[in-house]
Amino acid sequence: MNDGRARKQQYLMGESIQFIRSVPRWLFVRNLSGRWPSAATGALSCIRRVETPPPRLPTQEWVRIRPYMSGICGSDLSAIACKGSPYFSPFVSTPFVLGHELVGEIVETGNETPKAWQVGRRVVIEPALGCEVRGLRPPCRSCAAGEYANCENITKGSIPAGFQTGYCAGTGGGWSTATVVAHPSQLQAVPDVVSDEEAALAEPFACSLHAALKIPREKGKTILVIGSGTIGLLLIHGYRRAGGQGRVLVVARFAHQAEMARMLGADECVNLRPPREFYQWVLERGGGAGEGAGIYQPELGKPVVLGGVDCVVDCVGNSQTIDDAVRLARPGGLVLLVGMPGIPRNVDWTAIWYKQLRVQGTYAYGWETAPDGRRVKTIQLGLEYMAGNPGALAPLVSGRFSLEEYRAAIQHAFRTDLPGNFKTMFVLPRT
Incomplete structure (x- = not known):
């Protein structure tokens, strides 16, 4: 057991960037955001900054994480601008808090959390919500093969529908001060030599x-x-x-x-x-x-x-x-x-x-055969590469914004033409 467990009552309401399901809003933004990008973040958009409660731990294996930094992904921009395919719409649950690229600190563990995951540990998450995360046994054929990003049970189990953290109503997301919850199988410890900026790139690097x-x-x-x-x-x-x-x-x-x-x-x-x-x-x-x-x-x-x-x-x-x-x-x-x-x-x-x-x-990540012959998770291999050449990817982080500045952050992320603009991040308070 972890003597340093944080108490649940410390985690009350927090500020989050939330996506809501609304066909009229979706059609409005889809038709206008190409010409007027501000429509994607305006009053009639599908996103809003709201106070949300902390997500509950679905089982006593899960942990709670306070995000330090969380990136804005191209898939997030596609969802916000309502430009993507409706293909994934049956596989999300709303309202969801955005943010699947994140680095943070474990602030609460459950009674059955493996001892390797202690309060205070800096981690990144694999956002894929496969069979193991959902508590489903036996695993589907994709998860059994190590391709858990292609899980065939993403509408079942101990959490609501969602193919990833950041698209699931039950997990929270990185664009939040209300914390995010994760299953131990999703966690990867961050090497000390890897900065928060680079660690927040671990998920897209794995892709x-x-x-x-x-x-x-x-x-x-x-x-x-x-x-x-x-x-x-x-x-x-x-x-x-x-x-x-x-x-x-x-x-x-x-x-x-x-x-x-x-x-x-x-x-x-x-x-x-x-x-x-x-x-x-x-x-x-x-x-x-x-x-x-x-x-x-x-x-x-x-x-x-x-x-x-x-x-x-x-x-x-x-x-x-x-x-x-x-x-x-x-x-x-x-x-x-x-x-x-x-x-x-x-x-x-x-x-x-x-x-x-x-x-x-090619979608997401899973288990790979590394060039040296090892079977290893993609995200773990990526962190190893980061640790072997620290600082190489830090210049990609070109924009840092608070949640209060979410409209400016998203508009900045859209502007790939700006000199030096690559990856935009939200920087979250640490207390």
């Missing part, structure tokens, strides 16, 4: 690393990464930390993204340009092996490519980038879809069929 470990690592391979937001940049870093020796070409929309991509391991970067010019740039840098390799123009539509790179990683997920990805992969090549795609339109899938491409989605 990126899960994808990076699928990329060919041999010397002589050419990899094209489309997108240099936080996920794309973390993927480049993860690929290099995992021993990837391939040539990494990167599409960056802004100069500060290209500069950061090079710092984290990219070989060459290109900004957005017309398709033919872009395709030519790729082919000249490792995308053409045969005499006929090149760019050809059909009677209608975009150019097509004979040749291509070994692997294309799409970290954006819109119609244009998916279409470019399948055109630029070589025959038999690999296309990884990392960015949340929503509902892409006007994608010509012919290249997948003709070039016999392997197209794979």
Whole structure:
């Protein structure tokens, strides 16, 4: 038992950024936020700053965490702007407190919490709410295989529906002073050499690393990464930390993204340009092996490519980038879809069929076979990489806001064009 247990009555009401379910609000924001981003955080939006009670511990195994820092993810922005697919809507429970990327301190444990998790320990959480978290035995086939982010029971068990912390009414989220609760299986201790800023990146780094470990690592391979937001940049870093020796070409929309991509391991970067010019740039840098390799123009539509790179990683997920990805992969090549795609339109899938491409989605994290042969959780491996090169990812944290400034924080996160802007964080009070 832990002699330093915090008492429940210390955790009363707290301030939270909460998402509410409202079809009229959702439609209002969806239709207007593209032209007027302020609609996503205004009085008629789906989010609000409110006083909320602390979430209860679902069972005596669980712990309570006081968040120190919590990031604003692209999936959060998609939900707030009401631009994503309704695919996940059956798998959330509302109202929920946002925030699945977080670092914090354990402030309360249950009577059955494993002794490894003591009050005062600094931790990050894996937000996936799989069978073990929900107290379900036996586990579903996905959880049994170590792919608990794809749990088939995310509407069952000891907590309400929710695929992740930050999208579940019963767990709380990181954008809150009312604390968040987590199952011990979700916890990872933070090494002392890893700062709070970097630790708060552990969850998105795990997502990126899960994808990076699928990329060919041999010397002589050419990899094209489309997108240099936080996920794309973390993927480049993860690929290099995992021993990837391939040539990494990167599409960056802004100069500060290209500069950061090079710092984290990219070989060459290109900004957005017309398709033919872009395709030519790729082919000249490792995308053409045969005499006929090149760019050809059909009677209608975009150019097509004979040749291509070994692997294309799409970290954006819109119609244009998916279409470019399948055109630029070589025959038999690999296309990884990392960015949340929503509902892409006007994608010509012919290249997948003709070039016999392997197209794979990558979502979240789980158990991996590390480059050294170990079976390890993705997030644990990411923390090991952070500890081995402390400070390398700290420059990605470019905006720090209080919960009171939530509107400004979210608008700042939308502005990826701002020089030096990568990841926006909420900084929470420690007492």
